Every structure is written in structure tokens, then in C-alpha cells.
């Protein structure tokens with residue numbers, strides 16, 4: 001193949017010069033933004049002297065000022081002249097041959113350092129085929145990380161512990177202890193341990209750099225890895241950042257990972273069986289890694305958009321199942337368990353640098369690298385991003401949230417860096433109340449009481465709920481419409497169950513029952529409605545809630561006098577809830593009247609006018625509810641105890657009770 005490329009180099013260059021990319025993106029998708037917690041980049045290195053000397057043209061071309069890279073192959077058809085086959089790949093950030101490692105550091109890796117310093121997990125993976133520039137990139141980034149950590153620019157004191165290990169197949173070695181073999185184990189608390197690896201506490205930049213260089217030298221001369229090939233193993237540099245003033249706080253972690261190279265096609269012919277087995281293991285571990293990176297990113301996006309909780313538990317009934325993150329399937333991902341395990345509740349930021357060799361001779365491997373990079377991208381639905389508003393916690397990033405905590409936590413002050421080391425406003429709102437309160441204790445000096453922590457939690461939530469009620473309309477026209485609506489309609493904005501009529505407050509709620517009204521009722525006497533269990537059933541003072549859908553009389557079944565369904569109402573399961581010959585079924589079991597169903601209004605049976613209602617069910621966050629529109633029941637107006645106001649919260653995508 002190499003000779004074919006060399007023989008047709010001139011034709012190839014002409015075809016590439018004449019290449020016109022398709023005007024529209026070849027892979028259209030829904031409106032999305034890059035995921036800020038997960039940046040996938042590619043770095044295309046320059047052609048090396050020996051590649052140019054051999055006469056190979058470049059096969060990888062960055063498309064203008066875009067994040068799109070074109071890869072052109074030359075193919076020999078059965079008849080006729082060789083043809084160009086072109087492929088394009090899109091990443092979040094693209095670096096060409098002129099880009100420096102310093103630039104990549106500033107853009108991508110530097111933000112991970114304060115993040116990990118404050119207790120987050122930051123991970124950088126470099127990936128690519130042999131001789132694509134991974135080692136050059138990672139060693140440069142490690143040097144720059146050491147400088148940022150040690151130059152005193154970060155606030156506070158930390159203990160900095162360094163370990164560097166190598167994974168070759170299933171076996172792990174300590175590169176800071178003369179390549180001593182170590183074990184990757186999960187302890188009884190589910191924490192991955194690099195058993196036998198030495199962690200070096202480093203106090204200055206020189207020592208840090210010496211350790212990095214020692215590990216790199218050991219890799220280069222590895223006896224178990226044949227030929228020159230550091231690229232047959234994964235190297236993991238882990239920096240653990242402990243906060244001595246807050247021993248209860250979780251350590252920050254920074255991982256810099258130089259992944260084994262995917263196999264260059266032209267190497268394969270020379271491989272013996274051991275090398276082929278190695279290649280299979282590398283490819284398999286990279287495949288598991290891809291699934292884990294994607295799975296974790298999907299879990300985070302879904303948690304941020306309210307599809308399910310960050311820990312993957314307690315998902316709403318309508319939610320999709322949490323993505324599966326198979327971190328136990330390879331030694332590499334097992335070692336990085338807490339990077340991938342969403343149930344740990346740790347916030348992660350990840351950066352991938354796909355290193356690409358531009359030489360036409362390696363164009364097949366370059367395509368694999370770029371395809372892999374593309375597959376790692378998990379964009380965030382665009383609708384979810386919101387511009388910063390000072391009074392709206394759902395729009396705050398970590399810095400804005402911290403500023404609010406600092407200004408509002410009273411005396412003694414709660415340390416924002418410990419209450420919200422990495423979280424954004426929506427993420428802190430999603431933190432279980434118990435965790436929030438526990439963090440308040442570790443975050444302040446001794447006088448914080450549970451009540452104070454609780455009150456601070458309530459303060460944030462109150463602001464959040466108020467801000468949702470007073471949400472800013474998107475445009476001036478909307479603003480005018482909303483202002484008019486507010487004047488006329490009692491603050492009604494379409495996001496809460498408040499009655500649009502400003503005079504409603506003076507009228508007893510039973511006299512103004514309407515679709516969308518939420519009411520409290522007593523589930524004590526009722527166990528089941530149309531086959532669905534009701535939370536709180538069985539008494540004990542627990543209230544049930546339901547949203548009115550319509551008067552029962554709105555459902556009279558088909559009008560045809562011959563229809564067997566005439567005059568009946570059926571629930572979603574097809575069960576008759578009123579009328580017909582079947583009498584009262586489960587859904588009508590509300591109340592104690594036992595009257596055979598008819599769908600008239602008030603019947604003098606002690607129940608009052610009857611309404612078809614949807615159950616309001618507790619959801620995963622404290623105080624949150626979902627409306628189960630298909631879990632229907634019939635309530636008489638006299639069985640409704642009071643009106644309850646509920647409002648929709650965009651950030652968590654649940655309903656909350658309000659006053």
C-alpha cells in the first residue's frame with residue numbers, strides 16, 4: 001500500500017487540491033452544544049522529516065477555521081485511475097501542526113487543575129496510533145501541571161501525592177518503584193486500590209518533574225515491552241490532592257493518561273502471536289474505555305437535564321434507564337473506577353486529546369483515531385443552557401454559586417469551596433438534603449447547628465423556587481405579554497397551578513374546581529386505584545395529592561345508543577371506572593358511598609361532584625413530585641380536602657409545592 005501511495009502521490013495531491021467539501025455538515029443532528037464537562041479534541045502533528053523524505057503526502061487536512069478534519073484516502077478501482085475517498089470528522093477542539101502543547105494546556109488541561117485542587121476529579125486521556133505524538137503531548141502537559149500545582153497560584157494548602165503506574169494487558173506495574181508489579185483491587189467499600197503502588201508526597205516542582213522523568217525513562221526501557229514500544233501499554237499518572245484543613249473532605253484527583261496506541265495497519269504484518277494478543281487486549285481495553293467515557297458523560301447529561309438522578313438510582317417512572325458504564329470490564333477502567341462510576345456522586349471533568357499522524361501511509365489508523373474521538377462526544381441539548389441571572393440558582397456556574405454562598409451563609413461563614421467544590425447551581429440543588437447539611441458541617445467552623453444548615457439549605461431552595469416563579473420571559477414581546485398576564489391573571493405564568501383569576505383567592509376552592517387544579521385528599525381508606533398503588537395509603541396522616549383533569553361528566557363514552565361502552569369511563573388499563581353494567585371498579589373506590597357508577601354531577605351521596613384526576617406522586621428529589629397522567633382516579637369534590645399550589649421547575653424537571 002505504501003508503494004501504491006508513493007507511486008500515485010502526484011495524482012493524490014491534485015485530487016486533494018480539487019476536493020470540495022459538501023456545503024452542509026455531512027452529519028446533521030439535533031441542536032446541541034459541546035459538553036463543557038467532557039471535551040474531545042484532536043491534535044494533528046506535523047509531518048516528520050523522514051515521512052517527507054520518503055515522499056509521502058499529507059492525508060489529514062484541517063478544514064479552515066473549523067473543528068472539522070478531512071481525511072483523504074486513495075483507492076485503486078478495478079479499472080481506471082486511482083480515486084479519492086474522503087471522510088470528515090468533527091471534534092470539540094482541533095489543533096493543527098503549528099499548535100503548541102502550551103496552547104493545548106491553556107485551553108483544555110489548565111482548568112482541570114483548580115477543579116481537582118478543590119476536590120473534583122479531572123482526567124486527561126491522550127490517545128492515538130503509534131508515533132502520533134501522544135508521549136510528546138502528555139509529557140509536556142505533565143510538566144505544565146507540575147508548574148501550576150507548585151507555583152503558589154492556587155489558594156489554600158494541599159498535600160500533593162503522586163503515583164505513576166503502567167498497565168500492560170492485565171498486569172500493572174509501579175513506575176515509581178522500579179516497575180514492581182502491583183495489583184488493582186476493589187476493597188470492601190467499593191474503592192479501587194492500587195495495592196502495592198507507592199505514593200510519593202511531593203513538595204516542589206523539581207521533585208515532581210524528577211518523578212515524571214524517572215517513570216518515562218523506565219517506560220522507554222521496559223524489559224517486558226519489546227522493541228521501542230512505550231505505546232503497547234497505558235501509563236496513568238495520578239495526582240491526589242488532600243486538604244489538610246478539612247480531613248473529612250474528599251481528595252481531589254487529577255489523572256493524566258497516556259493510552260496505548262491503537263495498532264497501525266502497516267505494523268501488523270510483522271507481528272508474532274504475542275504481539276497480536278497484545279494488540280487485541282489494547283483494542284478491547286480501548287473499546288471498554290470508550291463505553292465508559294460515553295456512559296459517564298451520558299449519565300451526567302441526563303442528570304443535568306433531569307432524566308434521572310446522577311447516581312443512577314431512584315429514577316422517575318417515565319425516565320430512560322441509566323446508561324450502563326462497564327468499568328469492571330478492563331483493568332484500565334477498573335483502575336479509574338471513580339472517574340466512571342456515577343453512583344460515587346463525584347463530579348468529573350474529562351478531556352480527550354486524540355493524537356493524529358497526518359502521513360498518508362497511516363491514513364487508515366488516523367481514521368480509526370478520529371472515528372473513536374467522534375464516538376466519545378456526548379453533546380448537551382441546547383435548550384438546557386441558560387444565561388447567568390444573579391437571582392436564579394439554576395443558571396449559576398461553580399464560581400457564581402460560590403460567590404452566593406460566601407455572601408449569604410451568615411456567621412460563622414460556610415466555606416464555599418467545601419460546600420460546593422465543583423458543583424454548579426443546578427448540581428447543588430440536586431444534592432440530597434442530608435449531603436448538603438453534612439457538607440455544611442465540614443465547611444464551617446464549629447458553631448454550625450443542624451437547624452442553621454437546614455435553614456441555609458431552605459434559603460437556597462426558596463431562592464430557587466422564587467426565581468422559577470418569576471422566570472424571565474425570553475423576548476420583549478414575551479415580557480409584555482407576561483406583564484399583561486400578570487396584571488390580569490394573578491401572577492399566572494403557565495408554570496404553576498395557581499388560579500389565573502385574581503379573584504380566585506376569595507372563593508372556596510370547591511366552587512372553582514378546574515382542570516390543572518391540584519388538591520389534597522386522604523388516602524387512608526383507599527389502597528389501590530385502577531390497579532396502581534398510592535404512596536401514603538393506609539393512613540398515618542399522610543396526604544395524597546391529585547391533579548384535576550376534567551369533570552367525570554366529560555366522559556360519557558361513545559354516544560351511539562347501541563355501543564356497549566355508552567355511558568362508561570375507562571382508565572388507561574381499559575377498566576371501567578364508572579358506568580356500564582360493571583358498576584364501580586377500583587378507580588371509584590374512593591370514599592365510602594359505594595354507589596354504582598353514574599357520571600352525573602352531585603348525587604347527594606356525600607361525595608359531591610366527581611372529577612377524573614391524575615395522581616401526583618413523590619419524585620426522587622426532596623419535596624419534588626411528578627404527575628402520573630395515566631394513573632387516574634375519580635375524586636368527589638367533598639373528598640378533596642384543600643387546594644395545593646404546585647409549580648414546575650425547569651432545572652430538575654419536577655413539580656414542587658409552593659405557597
Ligand SMILES: Nc1ncnc2c1ncn2[C@@H]1O[C@H](COP(=O)(O)OP(=O)(O)OP(=O)(O)O)[C@@H](O)[C@H]1O
Nearest residue numbers: 045046129130131132133134135136137230231261
Ligand atoms: N506536535 C509535534 N511537533 C513536532 N514533532 C512532533 C509533534 N508530535 C510528535 N512529534 C514527533 O513525532 C514523533 C513521535 O511522537 P511520540 O513519541 O510523542 O509519539 P507516540 O504517539 O507517543 O508514539 P508511541 O506510541 O510509539 O510511543 C517524535 O519524534 C516526536 O518528536
